[in-house]
Amino acid sequence: VNEESRLIARIARAIPSRPGGPRGGGLLVGVGDDAAVFRPRPGRDLVLSSDSFLEGVHFLADVHPPESAGYKSLVRAASDLAAMGAEPRFFLLNLALPARRTGKWLDAFLVGMARAARRCRLVLAGGDTSRHPTVAVSITVLGEMKASLVLTRSAARPGDRIYLSGVPGRAQLGLELIRRGLHRKSEWKPLVRPHLFPEPRLALGAWLARHRLASSMIDTSDGLSTDLSHLCESSRVGAVLWRDKIPRPQVPTELRRRGPNPELNPEFLALHGGEDYELLFTVPRPRAGKIPPQFQGVPLTAIGEITRRRRLRILDLSGRVTLLQPRGWDHFEK
């Protein structure tokens, strides 16, 4: 047995995984062969997404706890399934890391990933490992859903209501605290949590798809303004957001007293903060009455409307309309 086989066995022990076989829930071949093999249930569409999670880009190995890196790398990919309305099934893990990260760091990383796997009901079905100077994770998730229920980015129509789950900007606020070295203050730990361990909205996404309530959906991994612009571009529409309706994170007064800082402004955080993994979805007017004020404890808020005019705008209570510039996260502009 070589080093790689040993490492794969260690990963497969730490994370919910199945070697495949009759009781594998459709998984005929799992970890340990050239590829995973599964038998889809009849009448299902399959949903497939792949995401990188790279040291120095998506996390800082010396700042972020390894549990968070393991957790977020999987949640980030699983959130793409939520955004289509799919139910998670299996995932593949490509893990590259240096020798000094193969001990305790890897154990903690796997604890975080196992937690995300249980939460998302994802089972490890394969992948590979490599030695590499920095940690580089790539994760592929596979989900399933009843045929023809998938929610894309491209079917929003003028007049549709725009909804958002949760409170945007909380993950960014957590990151700003870390950037300022304030994340170890026990009183602020709860504020850092949404950045380190965001909750994917899988149940909500699947529920919206199953009941055909939404016309389009995207997750807010890049920030509300940027992901709204993605959705509008794909749908060839525009949007107007209602300024007073947009939920905002609570920024502690002690933090705000440290001086004016646009990056800590609650509205700025809500509009442009990334990595919330909330769901942004559109609902045709006649079905808007069926959207409850919250789903499993998570608030669902109508924050605006899709427009024919292909611009992103914000409407004040006073009736003033301003253009909204997407200022969220661009994975390639750094």
Next chain:
Amino acid sequence: VNEESRLIARIARAIPSRPGGPRGGGLLVGVGDDAAVFRPRPGRDLVLSSDSFLEGVHFLADVHPPESAGYKSLVRAASDLAAMGAEPRFFLLNLALPARRTGKWLDAFLVGMARAARRCRLVLAGGDTSRHPTVAVSITVLGEMKASLVLTRSAARPGDRIYLSGVPGRAQLGLELIRRGLHRKSEWKPLVRPHLFPEPRLALGAWLARHRLASSMIDTSDGLSTDLSHLCESSRVGAVLWRDKIPRPQVPTELRRRGPNPELNPEFLALHGGEDYELLFTVPRPRAGKIPPQFQGVPLTAIGEITRRRRLRILDLSGRVTLLQPRGWDHFEK
């Protein structure tokens, strides 16, 4: 449109890809949404594999032509489909690269990848891009095959004949030429080719599965000795190889005259050289007569037999038996 969207559009133009839709061959949603969506054909099993291809580990950006990096990163993943007997369908690409590689280098990389995609009949269905100090590629391939025909590593039985496609060690010989700076000599270019542009054995793998000829299969990405040991471990068996039957690469006499070098020994190359992506498969005795001497011009050679005794051994013409140590590529032992 942000940087990342522009880059994704450029990739999708360069590589066979489909945005999804009615004519997408089962692909309902392709590049550009949160995830790819496809509708499997009834009565098919799905085969899924994911492979990293990292600068400094799997290729050297300053030595290997970008066309080769793009080509090999996809062929490496597609070869896992060949090894199960699956027909390739779609792939996802996670591409991380530094700014200085986004110009001509990326164009050439995509030319190589497009060539591999056409050869493997793989269509790009999604992925992501990131800025990163080094090139890091991760590819997920999805294949399909008739239900219950999949060929795993774990079903070889004592008495089965061991077959190998092609000539092992050719890719390693090409790498050795590059290591010695001899790859630019025009007479030796054909010898470097199997290292830069290996041929995946997709048609052979699918044919063996379709006709239920093989009992188990693996591709020789890590080298014959190492991959045979993987297959035997998974199947809980051993093997004896017939020394005189193992095909060997031709090493030019001029190269051999440069002095004795075990790494350039034809038998050593054949047994331990990596990255050939040939197929190593086992055939139950009664079906061995149905294996032709070649398939589509590629030689198929019986090189040994599976044994109950869980050891890897080599049998000389003289009748002498020696132990075979797996000495191929271990992605984690460097």
